Structures are given as structure tokens and as C-alpha cells.
Amino acid sequence: MFITKDIQYIGVNDHKVDLFEGQYVVPNGMAYNSYVILDEKIAVMDTVDANFTHEWLDNLQNALSGRTPDYLIVQHMEPDHSANILNFAKTYPDAKIVASAKAFVMMQNFFGTDFAEKQVVVGEGDTLSLGKHNLTFVTAPMVHWPEVIVTYDSTDKVLFSADGFGKFGALDVEEDWACEARRYYIGIVGKYGAQVQALLKKAAGLDIQIICPLHGPVLSENLGYYLNKYSIWSSYQPEEEGIMIAYTSIYGNTKKAVLQLAESLKAKGCPKVVVNDLARCDMAEAVEDAFRYSKLILATTTYNADIFPFMREFIDHLTERNFSNRTVAFIQNGSWAPLATKVMKGMLEKSKNLSFTETEVTILSSLNEESIGQLNALSDELCGEYLAQQDATANKNDLNALFNIGYGLYVITSNDGKKDNGLIVNTVTQVTNTPNRIAVTINKENYSHHIIKQTGIMNINCLSTDAPFAVFEKFGFQSGRNTDKFADCEPLRSDNGLIFLPRHINSFMSLKVEQYVDLDTHGMFICSITEARVINNNDTMTYTYYQDHVKPRPDTEGKKGYICKICGYVYEGDKLPEDFVCPLCKHGAADFEEIK
Numbered sequence: 001m002f003i004t005k006d007i008q009y010i011g012v013n014d015h016k017v018d019l020f021e022g023q024y025v026v027p028n029g030m031a032y033n034s035y036v037i038l039d040e041k042i043a044v045m046d047t048v049d050a051n052f053t054h055e056w057l058d059n060l061q062n063a064l065s066g067r068t069p070d071y072l073i074v075q076h077m078e079p080d081h082s083a084n085i086l087n088f089a090k091t092y093p094d095a096k097i098v099a100s101a102k103a104f105v106m107m108q109n110f111f112g113t114d115f116a117e118k119q120v121v122v123g124e125g126d127t128l129s130l131g132k133h134n135l136t137f138v139t140a141p142m143v144h145w146p147e148v149i150v151t152y153d154s155t156d157k158v159l160f161s162a163d164g165f166g167k168f169g170a171l172d173v174e175e176d177w178a179c180e181a182r183r184y185y186i187g188i189v190g191k192y193g194a195q196v197q198a199l200l201k202k203a204a205g206l207d208i209q210i211i212c213p214l215h216g217p218v219l220s221e222n223l224g225y226y227l228n229k230y231s232i233w234s235s236y237q238p239e240e241e242g243i244m245i246a247y248t249s250i251y252g253n254t255k256k257a258v259l260q261l262a263e264s265l266k267a268k269g270c271p272k273v274v275v276n277d278l279a280r281c282d283m284a285e286a287v288e289d290a291f292r293y294s295k296l297i298l299a300t301t302t303y304n305a306d307i308f309p310f311m312r313e314f315i316d317h318l319t320e321r322n323f324s325n326r327t328v329a330f331i332q333n334g335s336w337a338p339l340a341t342k343v344m345k346g347m348l349e350k351s352k353n354l355s356f357t358e359t360e361v362t363i364l365s366s367l368n369e370e371s372i373g374q375l376n377a378l379s380d381e382l383c384g385e386y387l388a389q390q391d392a393t394a395n396k397n398d399l400n401a402l403f404n405i406g407y408g409l410y411v412i413t414s415n416d417g418k419k420d421n422g423l424i425v426n427t428v429t430q431v432t433n434t435p436n437r438i439a440v441t442i443n444k445e446n447y448s449h450h451i452i453k454q455t456g457i458m459n460i461n462c463l464s465t466d467a468p469f470a471v472f473e474k475f476g477f478q479s480g481r482n483t484d485k486f487a488d489c490e491p492l493r494s495d496n497g498l499i500f501l502p503r504h505i506n507s508f509m510s511l512k513v514e515q516y517v518d519l520d521t522h523g524m525f526i527c528s529i530t531e532a533r534v535i536n537n538n539d540t541m542t543y544t545y546y547q548d549h550v551k552p553r554p555d556t557e558g559k560k561g562y563i564c565k566i567c568g569y570v571y572e573g574d575k576l577p578e579d580f581v582c583p584l585c586k587h588g589a590a591d592f593e594e595i596k
Contacts, residue, residue: 040131242272
């Protein structure tokens with residue numbers, strides 16, 4: 001199979017494997033991908049699992065058409081990709097082996113030799129020319145082993161991404177990419193979100209048109225979709241709004257409570273409710289759901305003064321993978337001394353940015369009037385924002401939203417008649433209260449200023465402290481004139497037809513422009529309020545909170561160069577070009593400062 005004119009796929013499908021890495025159920029098998037780049041010199045990208053030696057060597061031989069390879073590039077040393085390095089070396093004794101220094105140490109461990117006479121050691125930024133194809137190596141430690149490198153072919157604009165962007169499933173089976181890629185990522189790479197974020201930052205500076213992973217299909221269309229998924233997963237943000245209930249039940253009473261609660265959540269507008277019986281479901285699927293949705297309910301019994309074993313295993317899986325940035329609720333059952341909630345909270349202490357509901361449900365053996373009341377109260381608490389988002393149940397004249405205005409950060413949404421737009425501002429002020437008037441000041445260079453001047457309407461979304469850096473990247477680092485900022489969003493709309501954000505806000509207000517004040521570089525829109533909703537009671541995101549807790553702190557240790565004051569991108573070099581544009585936020589050289 002040709003990926004490009006010069007790059008061929010020579011991997012294999014494995015339908016014999018039932019458990020990948022001895023623990024993940026793979027009903028549709030696995031693909032072990034390998035590629036060959038045919039140029040003046042020939043490079044083979046990784047090998048395959050030991051069970052497919054001859055099939056892979058046949059695939060390689062057929063692709064070579066009588067030629068011999070010059071290089072084997074080893075990006076990752078897990079045996080499903082590296083098992084045939086020694087067989088390759090025996091078959092093609094004149095070929096060099098290209099890998100990181102740590103990979104050669106591992107080869108000694110696996111094969112009893114580090115191929116000293118064949119070694120080409122590469123590190124960050126090293127290059128290899130095959131003729132017209134020029135390869136650049138990028139280190140990717142702990143994505144998900146320490147020796148990993150990925151390879152960029154600048155000629156065909158191909159990123160060979162090692163285990164990144166991989167998925168479960170053989171290539172001769174059609175299935176949804178996201179489901180099995182999510183389960184694969186969270187199970188195998190999930191602990192190393194910070195390292196994946198670092199790799200994504202490096203990738204942002206590359207012109208990538210094709211991604212060739214070591215598992216799963218070659219990705220050549222809509223790459224923004226896949227990159228966005230990885231950005232969400234690796235920053236531990238919820239992918240979808242919804243509630244996942246994970247439970248264990250011995251005699252059925254906890255299950256009865258869970259099913260009753262699930263129906264109540266659905267009735268009160270929760271967009272998705274997923275229920276997992278941890279004793280019977282695929283544990284990896286349950287872990288995937290916990291990371292997929294924004295809220296989690298844990299329901300279990302007190303068991304031997306602890307919690308039921310399947311629940312303990314489940315929480316261990318979560319904390320091992322840095323579960324964070326979620327709302328968590330608890331239901332405990334016990335006949336004489338219920339301790340489950342205390343134990344579960346204790347296990348989650350190592351997790352970051354979790355908020356626990358005020359309501360906790362305690363069942364004494366079986367549901368009674370008191371515990372049913374607690375279930376209803378929990379349902380109300382978890383669904384408050386969903387009720388506020390729905391036209392039928394929302395209080396659209398809740399002027400308590402005004403109390404969320406301070407020196408905060410906001411997303412202003414608008415629409416140019418063809419598509420929705422949004423931008424970050426910190427210049428929102430209540431100027432009068434009889435009548436209520438809001439002033440919003442926007443730089444004239446921003447496309448939103450142009451739209452609002454024409455339409456006379458906007459929405460103010462008051463960001464809450466759970467808003468991740470990705471929100472600021474989307475609405476602060478790119479222009480809506482040439483970017484659809486809501487391409488991957490299922491929008492919610494207020495009565496004026498404009499979007500309000502489905503997550504990461506505590507309130508929004510719809511505004512109608514009553515007066516415009518020209519402030520030279522900026523324009524001030526003085527507006528009346530046509531709708532106001534309070535979504536939840538989360539704290540408003542202030543500029544100080546953003547600087548201290550949200551904006552990434554770039555790694556400048558030992559580096560010489562310049563740092564972007566907007567997003568933290570680091571340019572390494574003695575002199576920053578005057579025309580340099582940040583690859584992340586698109587700001588120019590004027591917004592960089594020298595690393596001291």
C-alpha cells in the first residue's frame with residue numbers, strides 16, 4: 001500500500017491476539033505498522049511483532065523490488081515494534097540502525113548486542129538525508145517509553161508518530177477511530193499527558209499532512225480532529241459533557257439506587273448518562289468513560305472496612321493515569337458502619353482539580369425515604385447547569401450573573417452571518433444599574449469588533465476557574481476571520497441566536513449595543529442586557545488566576561533564546577528574526593522577550 005509516491009506500508013494485521021499487553025481486550029485484533037521510504041537511500045521505519053517475522057520480511061522484500069535498505073529507523077523499543085531488529089540485521093547486514101542512545105541500551109537487553117558497528121545515534125533535531133527526502137528526529141520521551149523518537153519527513157510532510165495517534169484494531173476491520181483510539185491512549189499513554197503536550201507543541205511547528213502511527217490507520221484527512229482529541233486527552237480535560245456512574249453492588253440495593261439516579265439525571269437534562277457495573281464490564285472501557293465525560297459518580301459498598309475490590313481497582317486505574325479536572329459524587333452503602341465515601345475520597349486525594357459535590361448519598365442496606373431524598377438532591381446538584389442551559393427550564397432573567405463580572409476573563413461570542421466567532425477579553429464592566437448597562441471594550445484589529453459593530457449584539461461568557469489553557473488557545477490565539485472556532489463544538493444558543501459555551505463558564509449574558517465610543521485603538525460597546533443566566537456557582541476566572549494556574553510555565557532551563565509572552569512558546573537561537581510568527585498563538589516578534 002502506497003502512502004505517498006515514495007512511502008509504502010509494510011505492516012501486518014494480528015487477529016490471533018486476544019489481550020494486548022496482556023490486559024486490553026482487542027476483539028478486532030491489532031495492527032503492527034511498519035513503513036519503507038524509497039529514495040536514493042532506503043529507510044525502513046520500525047519492525048513488527050515476533051509472530052509475523054516472515055510476513056513482514058516478505059512485505060519488505062516486495063516493496064524493495066530487488067534493492068537493499070540502507071537504514072532501519074527504530075522509534076520505539078516495545079517488542080511489538082522492535083522484535084525483528086535482529087532478524088533485519090541478519091537479513092540486511094550492511095544496513096545501519098538509527099535510534100536514540102537509550103534505544104541502543106535496550107537493544108543490548110533484548111538481543112544481547114547493541115549493534116555497535118551499525119549504530120547511528122540521533123537526538124532532538126538531528127537529521128538524515130535519503131536523497132530528496134530529509135528526515136528530522138524529534139525526541140518524545142515517555143510517549144510512552146523513555147527512548148521514543150518520532151520522525152518528520154519534510155518532503156512529503158509526513159510525521160511517523162511512533163505510538164502516538166495509534167488505536168486498537170487491525171486495519172482490515174472498519175470501526176470508529178475515536179472509541180478505540182481513546183481506550184488505547186488512556187490505557188497505555190494516559191499517565192504521560194505532560195509529555196504528550198510537549199510533543200504536541202513541537203508538532204505545532206511542523207507542516208504535517210499525513211500521520212503514520214505504529215498502530216491503527218494512516219491519518220491523512222481532517223488532521224485537526226485527531227490533534228484536538230490528543231490535546232483534550234493529554235490535558236486531562238473532559239471530552240464530552242455527561243455523567244458516568246461506576247458502581248458495584250452485592251445484593252442489588254446499590255444497583256437499584258444507581259438506576260433510579262440515572263433516570264433522574266436523564267429527566268433533568270443531562271446530555272449523556274453512562275452506567276458501568278465494575279464487576280461485569282470491561283475495566284478499560286469503564287476507565288475510558290471516566291476520562292471521556294465531565295462528571296463521575298462512584299457508588300459502592302463498605303466491604304471489610306474498606307471498599308468493594310472492583311471499585312478499588314477502578315479508582316487505582318484513574319489515579320495512576322492522573323485523573324483530574326472533574327466533578328465527583330459519592331454513593332455509599334453499608335449495613336452498620338458505612339465507610340466507603342471516606343475511603344474513596346482518600347484514594348482520590350492525589351488527583352488534581354477535582355471538585356466534590358456537597359451532596360453525598362448514604363444507603364443503610366436499602367433505599368429509604370432519607371436516602372431517596374439524598375438521591376434527588378444529588379440529581380438536582382449535578383443537573384443545575386443543564387437545567388440552566390435549556391430554554392424550557394432556564395431562568396433567563398437571573399441578574400445575579402452581574403455579580404460574576406470583575407477583573408475576569410471572558411469569551412465574547414458573535415456571528416458574522418455565516419459562522420460563529422469568539423474571542424477572549426478582560427475588559428468588561430458594569431457601568432450603571434438603573435438601567436443595567438455593560439461596557440465591553442474590544443481592540444479594533446479583532447474581527448469580533450468588526451462583527452459586533454455591524455450586528456449590534458454579542459454574548460458575554462464568564463469563564464470559570466476550571467477553564468483549561470485550550471480555551472485561551474482557541475479564542476485568544478487565532479482570528480475568526482480565517483478560523484472556525486466552533487468547528488468541533490455542538491453549540492448551545494441563547495434567545496438572540498448566538499452561542500454560549502457549553503462548559504467552563506459560570507454564567508452568560510446576551511447584550512444589545514446601545515452606544516459606541518471610539519477609543520482610537522479600541523472601541524467601547526455600551527450595552528443593555530436582553531438575557532442573563534447563571535449556570536453554576538464556580539468561581540470566575542480572574543487574570544491573576546490565569547497567570548498563576550492556567551497559563552503553562554515554559555521549560556527554559558538551560559535554553560538560550562526567546563519566549564512568547566502570550567502563550568509561552570520558546571524559540572531557541574541567538575537572534576529572533578524580526579518577521580518571526582509564533583507557531584502556537586500567531587503573535588509576532590514584538591510579543592517575545594529574551595530568556596534571562
